[in-house]
Amino acid sequence: MPNTPRLEIQNIKRQFDGLNVVDDVSLQVQPGQVTCLLGPSGCGKSTTLRIIAGVDMQDSGKIFVDGNLVCDTVFRVPPEGRSIGLMFQDFALFPHLPVAQNVAFGLKGGYSTNKARVDQLLDKVDMLRHVDSYPHELSGGEQQRVALARALAPRPRIMLMDEPFSGLDNRLRDGIRDQTLEVLKDEGAAVLLVTHEPAEAMRMADEIALMRRGKIVQQGAPYNVYNAPVDRAAAAFFSDVNVIRSQVHNAQAETPFGRFLCPGQQNGRMVDIVIRPQHLRIDFDRDGRGPNPTPQDGVPARGVVTRARFMGSESLVEFRMDYDGSILKAQVPNVFLPQVGTALWLMIRRDRCFVFPSDV
Numbered sequence: 001m002p003n004t005p006r007l008e009i010q011n012i013k014r015q016f017d018g019l020n021v022v023d024d025v026s027l028q029v030q031p032g033q034v035t036c037l038l039g040p041s042g043c044g045k046s047t048t049l050r051i052i053a054g055v056d057m058q059d060s061g062k063i064f065v066d067g068n069l070v071c072d073t074v075f076r077v078p079p080e081g082r083s084i085g086l087m088f089q090d091f092a093l094f095p096h097l098p099v100a101q102n103v104a105f106g107l108k109g110g111y112s113t114n115k116a117r118v119d120q121l122l123d124k125v126d127m128l129r130h131v132d133s134y135p136h137e138l139s140g141g142e143q144q145r146v147a148l149a150r151a152l153a154p155r156p157r158i159m160l161m162d163e164p165f166s167g168l169d170n171r172l173r174d175g176i177r178d179q180t181l182e183v184l185k186d187e188g189a190a191v192l193l194v195t196h197e198p199a200e201a202m203r204m205a206d207e208i209a210l211m212r213r214g215k216i217v218q219q220g221a222p223y224n225v226y227n228a229p230v231d232r233a234a235a236a237f238f239s240d241v242n243v244i245r246s247q248v249h250n251a252q253a254e255t256p257f258g259r260f261l262c263p264g265q266q267n268g269r270m271v272d273i274v275i276r277p278q279h280l281r282i283d284f285d286r287d288g289r290g291p292n293p294t295p296q297d298g299v300p301a302r303g304v305v306t307r308a309r310f311m312g313s314e315s316l317v318e319f320r321m322d323y324d325g326s327i328l329k330a331q332v333p334n335v336f337l338p339q340v341g342t343a344l345w346l347m348i349r350r351d352r353c354f355v356f357p358s359d360v
């Protein structure tokens with residue numbers, strides 16, 4: 001069968017105390033692909049992962065590995081028969097075993113029989129020189145790399161990873177993420193990685209499945225999920241957003257920044273025009289001639305700087321807008337730190353706005 005997914009879950013549901021913690025979740029992961037289950041704390045990500053691993057049981061729905069049923073509500077392959085590798089935040093290496101034996105733990109015959117495989121993996125994670133070390137002699141990042149090698153040693157067809165990097169300090173994290181990704185791709189496993197951090201999902205994922213209250217609300221390549229969010233909450237999950245509320249009239253919404261098209265929205269409906277801070281443009285009053293918008297920028301609106309912060313690679317500037325006193329945030333590259341109280345003009349990139357019906 002062409003393109004049989006390595007992992008497929010269909011309509012998985014799980015209730016705890018009458019609550020739908022996992023509510024009809026379906027997804028597929030292809031071999032060599034990394035899918036990130038991304039969502040806020042408590043949305044059901046870990047429960048979904050535990051069900052796939054076989055340490056929890058769904059109330060309904062099916063799980064397939066390479067097209068073969070491994071679990072429905074009647075039939076159930078035990079966790080050890082699913083060819084699944086696991087890596088969790090509190091990965092625990094065996095403290096009484098050296099690195100080599102830790103990695104060989106799940107392999108028949110131990111290190112002596114599997115030296116080639118264990119050494120190959122330790123080499124990939126750049127830990128071969130620590131083959132005889134004990135876990136307490138290693139840093140957190142090094143232990144994490146050994147844990148990755150251990151999980152991959154039995155050549156799992158699927159790797160399930162639950163917040164595997166959250167125990168590491170920021171400085172280490174990016175490097176280890178990249179190295180982990182490289183090793184995972186090289187090994188060709190299908191990876192399902194749980195995280196609540198959008199930046200981690202953007203960095204690691206071929207595909208992001210955005211989860212909220214037990215449901216997958218959007219799924220796609222990171223670029224698409226970021227640039228075409230399904231609703232205001234999906235947009236706001238990835239960055240700060242500015243929201244300009246307006247009422248629909250003849251399928252258009254009038255705002256201080258000009259008119260926005262609202263196809264399909266009824267007259268009188270309230271809509272939110274949502275824009276990320278990096279898509280606001282700041283301009284000056286040019287000697288009384290006002291700002292200088294391009295056609296993309298739409299109508300400029302004036303605001304007064306209430307706060308300006310340098311963030312390293314960009315600056316964040318907050319404005320109180322003249323038209324209604326609301327606050328808008330702009331993010332600009334490099335250093336731009338106007339004085340509080342300075343009046344400036346803001347324009348919004350019309351092609352980067354999202355228009356959604358208001359929730360309230």
Ligand SMILES: Nc1ncnc2c1ncn2[C@@H]1O[C@H](COP(=O)(O)OP(=O)(O)OP(=O)(O)O)[C@@H](O)[C@H]1O
Binds near residue numbers: 039040044045048
């Ligand atoms: N065994 C259980 N019994 C009762 N409730 C549970 C059980 N396991 C999970 N829950 C509840 O289900 C909800 C989802 O939990 P889950 O751990 O799947 O969320 P999550 O998205 O992984 O969040 P986090 O990132 O905080 O771990 C939570 O409200 C949690 O309290």
